[in-house]
Amino acid sequence: MNGDWLLLGRDGRLSVYLPSGDAALWRAERTPAGDWEAPRRLGGDQKLRPGLAAARGANGYAHLVAWRPTGADRAGLVHTTHFRPLLAPLDWEPAGHPNKQGDRTGTPAVAVDAQGRAHVFVRNGGGGMSMVAQKEKGGWDPWRDLKGRGVQEAPAAVTAESGLVEVYAPVPDGIQHWRQEKPGERPVLGERVDAAVRPGTLRALATSGERTTVLYTDDGTGELCAWRPGGKPVPLMPAAGPGPVSAVRCVIDGHDCTVVAQRSSAGGRVAFAAYPSELEEMGAAWTESGPALPNDAxxxxxxxxxxxLVAATLSPSTGQLRITRRKDEAGLALGAWREV
Structure with missing residues (x-):
């Protein structure tokens, strides 16, 4: 799953999205902070290939993108919108292929601009970055080649507080950044930074009114690091486990903080950490919570x-979904985990 899979709907209910074999499933709260519905298949009966991506727009709509097989050694990207958690999402609709046709080229990423238009990013057959964006009144603009070289798995797309869309991608020995300068414009190739990125660990979020931050694990040191264009990567603390962290901004004791979470390799529990947003040099420390989880959680x-703040854990092998919420207490105090 590329992107956070726990998303808040416009009616105040939370939904979770997950790949399951050749399909994608979703579950939703029946009432805010209440019980949950059983899993349902998302977007009709079409079969999917690996690489589901999800993002939430400012209007609360969820956008999901995946690859669909279209023939022998051929695939195309498809997209669906989920307007409200208790309503079925739209059927998957074709979004095309960065090279017009061919096989799957990489894991997609998706971000939604201030106008509610999904922007889909994916590595193209030449190793660069390509993008396709929704039109405001339906359909898709033409695919755009954003250039770049050696794009690897998996990019991280993000919407800045300005509503402009950005994307980060691992490239050989570094991270490449693209950014929109005006609404609806093609994102432009920007800064590249030297970094030893562990594959599949990029996660991006807006961390202030002006800037976005990408988090990643340094493959040499094992440190969780943060980078913002215009600066240098800053190590935060040792990564708790493999894969990307989940990250969100929230107010803790009156301070704008970034909270990160990851399943710990050491004990299998969820590790949490919080630090003042964009002040990674202050460091952070993990605190574990909840029961030990399966390796795939x-x-x-x-x-x-x-x-x-709400945290969810999901194990594809068991289908076990657990939820916890922050208590009305000082600090990052979490309530008891409950299985739903």
Whole structure:
């Protein structure tokens, strides 16, 4: 799953999205902070290839993108919108292929601009970055080649507080950044930074009114690091486990903080850490919570309709979904985990 899979709907209910074999499933709260519905198949009966990506727009709509097989050694990207958690998502609709036709080229990433248009990013057959964006009144603009070389798995797309879309991608010995300068414009190739990125660990989020930050694990040191264009990577603390962290901004004791979470390799529990946003040099420390989880379990963070931090864990092998919420206490105090 590329991107956070726990998303808040516009009606205040949370949903989770997950790949399952050749399909994608979703579950939703029946009432905010209440019980959950059983899993349902998302977007009709079409079969999917690996590489589901998800993002939430400012309007609360969820956008999901995946590859669909279209023939022998051929695939195309498809997209669906989920307007409200208790309503079925739209069927998968074709979004095309960065090279017009061919096989799957890489894991997609998706971000949604201030106008509610999904922007889909994926490595193209030449190793660069390509993008396709929705039109405001339906359909898709033509695919755009954003250039770049040696793009690897998996990019991280993000919407800045300005509503402009950005994307980060690992490249040989570094991270490449693209950014929109005006709404609807093609993102332009920007800064590249030298970094030893562990594959599949990029996660990006807006961390202030002006800037976005990408988090990643340094493959040499094992440190969780943060980078913002215009600066240098800053190590934060040793990564708790493999894969990307989940990250969200929230207010803790009156301070704008970034909270990160990851399944710990050491004990299998969820490790949490918080630090003042964009002040990674202050460091952070992990605190573990909840029961030990299966090796394939992942964690996702979101804010609920009341702005309260919510964490979810999901194990694809068991289908076990657990939820916890932050208590009305000082610090990063979490309530008891409950299985739903």
């Amino acid at each position: 992942t964690v996702s963070l979101a804010l609920d309709a009341d702005g309260r």
